[in-house]
Structure formats: structure tokens, C-alpha cells
Amino acid sequence: VIGSVALVGAGPGDPGLITVRGAHLVAQADVVVTDRLVAPELLDLARPDAEVVDVGKAPRRGPSQEAINGTLVDRARRGLRVVRLKGGDPFVFGRGGEEALALAMEGIPFEVVPGVTSAVAAPALAGIPVTHRGVAASFAVITATLAGGERNDLRRIASVVDTLVVLMAAGRLEEVCGEIGAGGRDTGEPAAVVASAGTPDQRVVVSTLGTLPERAAGAAIEAPATLVVGPVVGLSAILGWGGRVTDGVSVVSRGQAPAHD
Amino acid sequence: VIGSVALVGAGPGDPGLITVRGAHLVAQADVVVTDRLVAPELLDLARPDAEVVDVGKAPRRGPSQEAINGTLVDRARRGLRVVRLKGGDPFVFGRGGEEALALAMEGIPFEVVPGVTSAVAAPALAGIPVTHRGVAASFAVITATLAGGERNDLRRIASVVDTLVVLMAAGRLEEVCGEIGAGGRDTGEPAAVVASAGTPDQRVVVSTLGTLPERAAGAAIEAPATLVVGPVVGLSAILGWGGRVTDGVSVVSRGQAPAHD
Numbered sequence: 001v002i003g004s005v006a007l008v009g010a011g012p013g014d015p016g017l018i019t020v021r022g023a024h025l026v027a028q029a030d031v032v033v034t035d036r037l038v039a040p041e042l043l044d045l046a047r048p049d050a051e052v053v054d055v056g057k058a059p060r061r062g063p064s065q066e067a068i069n070g071t072l073v074d075r076a077r078r079g080l081r082v083v084r085l086k087g088g089d090p091f092v093f094g095r096g097g098e099e100a101l102a103l104a105m106e107g108i109p110f111e112v113v114p115g116v117t118s119a120v121a122a123p124a125l126a127g128i129p130v131t132h133r134g135v136a137a138s139f140a141v142i143t144a145t146l147a148g149g150e151r152n153d154l155r156r157i158a159s160v161v162d163t164l165v166v167l168m169a170a171g172r173l174e175e176v177c178g179e180i181g182a183g184g185r186d187t188g189e190p191a192a193v194v195a196s197a198g199t200p201d202q203r204v205v206v207s208t209l210g211t212l213p214e215r216a217a218g219a220a221i222e223a224p225a226t227l228v229v230g231p232v233v234g235l236s237a238i239l240g241w242g243g244r245v246t247d248g249v250s251v252v253s254r255g256q257a258p259a260h261d
Numbered sequence: 262v263i264g265s266v267a268l269v270g271a272g273p274g275d276p277g278l279i280t281v282r283g284a285h286l287v288a289q290a291d292v293v294v295t296d297r298l299v300a301p302e303l304l305d306l307a308r309p310d311a312e313v314v315d316v317g318k319a320p321r322r323g324p325s326q327e328a329i330n331g332t333l334v335d336r337a338r339r340g341l342r343v344v345r346l347k348g349g350d351p352f353v354f355g356r357g358g359e360e361a362l363a364l365a366m367e368g369i370p371f372e373v374v375p376g377v378t379s380a381v382a383a384p385a386l387a388g389i390p391v392t393h394r395g396v397a398a399s400f401a402v403i404t405a406t407l408a409g410g411e412r413n414d415l416r417r418i419a420s421v422v423d424t425l426v427v428l429m430a431a432g433r434l435e436e437v438c439g440e441i442g443a444g445g446r447d448t449g450e451p452a453a454v455v456a457s458a459g460t461p462d463q464r465v466v467v468s469t470l471g472t473l474p475e476r477a478a479g480a481a482i483e484a485p486a487t488l489v490v491g492p493v494v495g496l497s498a499i500l501g502w503g504g505r506v507t508d509g510v511s512v513v514s515r516g517q518a519p520a521h522d
Contacts, residue, residue, distance in 0.1 A: 009377070016282030019272065019377060023281050024350055090390075091382050097390035097496060100310035104499045112500075114382035116270070118282060120350050129352035133359060138414055140401035140422055153399055156421040160414070237357060238365045239373075 002031070002169040003076040003101055007096045009115015010034075015041035016199030017116045022085075023123035025113065033071060037087025037224060039199075051075075065095060071103035074211070076108045087224075089117040091169055092145050117141075120164045122197035126146040126204040127240030128233055136162035136232045144172040145225070158183030163230035169193060170225035174213035180229055185209055190233035195225040201217075206236055263417035264337040266364050270350040270376015272293075273386070275459030276302035278377045283346075286374065291341040293336040294332060296323075298348025298485060300460075312336075313433050326356060329364035337369045348485075350378040354404050354428055378402075380426045383458035383487035387465040388501030389494055397423035397493045399443070405430040405437045405488070419444030424491035430454060431486035435474035439491055446470055468496055 006025045011017030018039075026032060026045045033053045036042060043052055052073055057228040063071075068084075074083045090112055091094025103110040119141040123130055130139040140161040142154055145168055157261075158180040159163050166176055173193065181187050185212030195203045207215045210231055267286045273279030279287075279300075287293060287306045289517055295304060304313055313334055324332075327343075336343045351357025351373055354378040364371040380402040384391055401422040403415055406429055419425050419441040427437055432455060442448050447470030450484045456464045468476045504515040 010278065012375075014282070016285070017280045017375060019278045020284050021277030024277070037302045040500050089377075089385070091385045091392065092381055093392050097393040097395065097396075097493075098498065100390070100500050101496070112385050112388075114273075114278060114377045114385045115382055116350075116375045116377055120378055124350070124373050124375045127361075127373075128360075129358035131352065131354050131358075133488075137360075138267065138401060138403040138418055139417070140399060140511055142399040152423070153423075155505055157399055157401070159416040162414075164420055208380070232358075235362070239358065 001079045002108065002198045003078065003080040003082060004109040005072050005082040006111050006113055007084050007090045007099055008113040009088055009117070010038040010042055010085045011116035011204070012088060012118040012121045012198040012261055013039055013196055015039040017121065017198060018042060019115060022113045022115065025083050026085070028081060029083040029200070031075045031082045033068070033084045033085070035085075035171060042085060052201045057157055059138075063108065065240060069099055070098060072103060073106050073108060076103070086115070087118070089115040090143065092117045092119055095129050116224055118224070119167060121261060122194040123192070123228045125202065126192060126194045127236040127238070128192060128228055129235060129239070130163045130165060130228070130232065132232050132235060136230055137183070139163035139165060141165045141167065143167045144169045144176045154179045155183035158185050158229070159189065163228065163232050166227040168224065169227035170195065170221055170223040171217050177209050177213050181209055184226065185229060190231060191227065191229045191231060192233045192236060193221055193225050193227050195221045197222070197226060204236070206233060246249060262340045263369065264339065264341040264343060265342040265370040266333050266337050266345060266359055267372050267374055268345050268351045270378070271299040271303055271348055272377035273349060273459040274300055274457055274463070276300040278382065278459060279303055280374060280376065281435060283374045283376065284346050285512045287346070287413055289342060290344040292323050292343045293338045294329070294343065296346075296348070299346045304345060307469045326359055329509045331362055333360060333364060334367050335367060347376070348379070350376040352376045353380055353402065363402045365429060370468065378509040379458060379485070379487055380428060383455040384426065384453070384489045386458045386463065386498040387453060387455045388490055388499070389453060390496060390500070391424045391426065391493060392487070393493050395498070397508070400424035402426045402428065402430045405433045410490060415440045416442035419446050419490070424489065424493050427488040429488075431456065431484040432483055432490035434482075434488065437488060438470050438474050442470055446490060450490060451492060452488065452490040453497060454482055454486050454488050454496045456484070457484045458487060465497070465501070480515060
């Protein structure tokens with residue numbers, strides 16, 4: 001009997017932001033494959049006898065993507081029900097497509113359970129809607145890794161969308177903000193970086209495109225971090241319900257959220 | 262005692278795609294405000310004594326946005342815990358920002374619980390990753406409503422991103438695909454429309470930018486529908502795990518998903 005694999009979006013840092021179906025599949029799984037971008041609390045949902053495979057900082061500083069694919073195929077071939085947890089959504093810069101292709105090529109039954117993507121949720125958790133009527137009617141998502149010619153893409157995309165979201169932006173803020181400015185965005189335009197979104201360590205720096213890199217450096221922003229540029233960022237001053245957000249090195253802890261529990 | 266409001270992303274059609282935190286808040290709520298884009302099964306999570314306010318086809322053909330804002334403020338002022346369910350994610354063309362602003366202006370405590378956005382999930386549920394290494398390193402999201410000058414935006418954005426996602430595309434496919442072509446995309450490029458994503462009525466038509474409108478008309482595609490254009494659409498032939506996806510009027514029912522339960 002062949003097993004199966006579910007590629008499950010684990011959402012951004014907050015373990016409550018996994019889907020109900022994703023949580024159900026984790027609870028049923030024989031094997032859970034996880035990595036550093038997944039909230040560790042989600043492993044508490046797994047059966048005590050489930051095998052947990054943590055690929056850590058893969059694929060850059062851990063097992064290769066091929067090794068991960070091989071683990072998924074191997075466990076499914078043994079008849080096991082496998083859940084592969086992916087930070088955010090599996091298909092938004094998550095290499096979920098590569099894992100799904102590997103499974104399809106090997107004839108392993110699989111499904112994809114979409115998740116809450118950090119591209120939308122990290123800004124949201126800082127009180128920034130990526131769209132807002134009369135303010136922003138489009139948004140684009142790109143990564144800061146700038147591999148293979150994406151540098152030009154960043155400039156061109158920055159020049160045409162209302163809201164620009166850049167994932168994996170920590171450590172490259174100066175370079176990325178410079179490219180966005182080179183794409184024609186005003187250096188006075190509101191910009192924010194959200195680090196460790198949805199976790200108790202969430203940190204938000206709101207400033208302008210021109211000054212954000214310096215301000216973020218002062219606030220010790222670390223990965224994972226999401227950059228958002230556009231007039232919607234200005235709404236965070238009113239909608240940043242997790243704490244006060246102002247220009248500068250303000251740090252917002254989500255632990256202050258006032259709503260009901 | 263003042264109440265509070267949670268703006269909760271209900272995800273696309275599948276009720277299992279609400280977040281764990283969102284489901285928890287629905288189960289605790291005194292009042293649940295919903296609309297036609299929210300899976301009706303989610304109301305079964307509410308307490309039997311909870312008030313359910315269905316604003317139906319608002320704001321276009323139902324209560325105005327102001328009336329909905331007023332309902333949220335009114336119930337919170339009575340000390341009630343209110344959950345406002347929004348299809349997809351509250352901040353992706355959901356007017357969640359407007360509701361949040363109204364609450365902030367009235368001093369009502371609120372939080373936003375991000376959801377699974379149809380912009381990513383509708384393609385995913387048809388086996389289409391919006392990004393894929395070596396195929397697509399950027400995506401943009403826009404609506405087909407084309408209000409207030411967005412027509413030009415559609416052309417310009419289509420010309421620079423790898424994957425273009427257009428929400429609320431049903432009924433405007435011919436116009437929208439024409440604009441995307443006018444933006445410089447090849448009419449032979451793969452394109453798909455996904456209707457009623459995540460529900461038992463999910464229908465997917467995969468074709469090319471040039472022929473999709475005619476094929477979709479033949480397949481009786483209805484709202485809500487998401488259009489996706491770009492080379493990643495070609496992956497659906499392999500990754501469309503819910504059934505066979507081929508060029509033409511193929512219809513995919515998600516009910517055929519083979520993975521474990």
C-alpha cells in the first residue's frame with residue numbers, strides 16, 4: 001500500500017494561523033517534515049509516535065532540496081501518511097512546486113493545503129493592508145534574493161504596482177530599497193519592514209523608503225523579514241493594533257493585542 | 262464594558278481553510294457577521310445563541326459598506342464580541358482596511374486574523390504554484406473591476422511580472438485577457454480560470470491567453486473566479502491533483518483529491 005503526502009502551509013510565525021485542515025492532517029500524520037520557518041508549536045499537534053524530520057535551514061544550509069524530496073518519496077513508499085509543513089504558503093517562494101513535481105513524477109498521491117502567506121500576513125499583522133480602496137488597487141510580491149536577473153525585475157515591478165512586498169528582505173534592505181528607488185519610487189514614500197511576523201518577537205519598523213535601511217539597522221531587524229512599500233504603509237499608524245507604530249525605530253510587540261481571546 | 266471586533270479571513274470556499282485562530286474566535290463570538298463569499302459551513306462553528314448577521318451581496322447589492330461598519334461598531338458598543346468573517350484574506354481586496362479604520366476611529370478594540378487568500382489558493386487548488394524556481398520569481402495581484410483608471414495598470418503590470426493573478430474575473434474574461442495581451446503578453450501563453458475554488462463546485466479551465474475567454478464561456482464559469490496567467494499555469498497538467506487538467510474546457514472537481522483524510 002502506497003502512502004501519501006500533504007504539502008501544508010503552516011502560515012507565518014503564529015501557530016494559530018495554520019488552517020484547520022492543515023492542523024487536522026498534522027494530527028493524523030505518521031511523519032511530519034518541518035523546517036526552521038515553521039512555528040515549532042505546530043509539532044505539538046502531531047501524534048506522540050509520529051516521526052518528525054526537521055530539515056532545519058534547508059535547502060541553503062541543510063539538506064538539499066533533492067534530499068528533502070527523497071525523504072518525502074521514501075516515507076510515502078513505505079505506506080506512511082506524510083505531512084510536509086512549509087512556512088507561509090507552499091507555493092509562494094516555498095519550493096512547494098518542486099516537492100509536488102517530485103511526488104507527481106514518482107506517482108505518489110499528494111495534495112496541497114494552501115496556507116496564510118507572509119506576503120499578505122506580515123504587513124497585516126503590522127496594521128498594513130496590501131490593498132485599500134482609493135489607496136492601492138494592486139500589489140506584487142518578489143523576493144530580495146535577486147538571483148538570476150531578478151534585479152531588473154525589482155525595478156520594473158516597483159515602477160508599476162501600488163504596493164510592493166519583498167520577502168526575505170533582512171540583510172539586503174539597503175540594496176533592495178535602493179533598487180526600488182531606482183525603479184522610480186519616491187524616497188519619501190512610506191515603507192516598513194516586519195520581522196518575525198506573528199511571533200512574540202515580532203518587530204516592525206515604519207519609515208520611508210529612503211531612511212528605512214538605517215532605521216531598521218538600529219532596530220536589529222533579523223530574518224525572516226518582509227518589506228512593504230507603498231502608500232498603504234501610512235495606514236499602520238492607525239491600524240497597527242498590536243501597539244503604537246510611528247516613524248522611526250518603533251518596535252511593535254504583537255503580545256499587546258487588545259482583542260478578545 | 263466595550264466589546265471588540267475580530268476581522269477574520271475565512272479563506273477560499275473550503276471551510277477547512279479557515280485558520281485555527283479564526284475558527285476559535287467564531288466559536289467564542291456573540292455576533293458573527295458574514296457575507297456571500299464566506300463558506301456557509303463556518304457558521305456551524307458559532308454558538309447556537311450567537312447572532313448571525315448576513316450582509317449577503319454587500320456592498321454592491323446589499324447593505325452599504327457604511328452600514329456594515331455601523332453594525333460592527335453598534336454590536337461592539339453593546340459589549341459584544343464580534344467576528345466579521347471575510348472571504349479569503351481581509352486585506353486583499355476585502356475592504357477589511359475600511360472596516361478596521363471605522364473601528365479604530367470609534368475607539369473599538371479590534372484585531373485582524375489573516376486568512377488564506379484566493380489570489381494564491383485558487384491557483385494552488387488547480388495545481389498552479391504562483392511562483393516556481395526557474396519559471397516564475399514574481400507575481401502580482403489585481404482585480405478585474407477596472408475602476409478608476411486601473412485599466413492602464415493592468416496592462417503595465419502584465420508587462421513586468423512573471424505571474425499575473427486577476428481576482429473577480431468572471432464575466433470580464435474577454436476584456437481582461439485582451440488588456441493583458443495589449444500589455445505585451447503573448448496570446449499563446451498559458452492561462453487558467455478557477456471558479457468556486459475549494460468548493461465541490463470548483464471548475465478549472467486551462468487554455469491560452471488568446472483562447473481562454475471562449476473556452477471558459479463554454480464551461481459556464483461563474484463568480485467567484487480567479488484568472489492566472491503565466492508559464493506556471495503549464496504546471497497544472499502535472500500538479501492538478503484534483504483531476505485531469507488539459508487544454509480546453511476540462512473541468513476539475515476537487516472531490517477527486519486522492520490524498521489521505
